[in-house]
Amino acid sequence: MLQSMNYLTMLVTNVLVIAVWHGTTLLMSTHLPNSYFQPTSAQFQPWKWEKGGRWYRDHLHINDWKDRVPQFISQGGFSKRHLTNLSPEYLGTFIVETCRGEWTHTWNLGCVFVVLLMNQSIVGITFSILIFMGNGPCAVIQRYNRFRLVALRDRLQRETARIPAAT
8 A cells, every 4th residue: 555655655654544543542542431441341351371460470571671661641540650549449440440551552553454454564564563562561561460450459358358347
């Protein structure tokens, strides 16, 4: 499709297509209700091979690099760098936000197919690598953090259930 364009036009067209794709995905993710991003839905369920997040830690060494990846905080959103509260409600909100983030970055990875279809092989591969490098690690971080947050929430709920209510 873009093979007949000069290099600069091809570059600008690719950047515009990628920007529109990512912008549309971002707008959708920030405007869809939280109910769309429930951790109990099939798309956010853990896979057996993930072993509760251990696979990411052992094979991708995620703890060595995940804190170096920049985060995006939408208007009205909250920072995901540090837990500020250990209440089940806060952790539940945080878990939903990891689903939203994973959904956003996974949908952004779909742009790879569009770029590959509309470009010469080397240009398509180059842009696809950039898209993958910008979104793949972020989607993985969201899944990994969700495993940890769900385990923390469940542990805190078990501990709270064991403590008898003050009379």
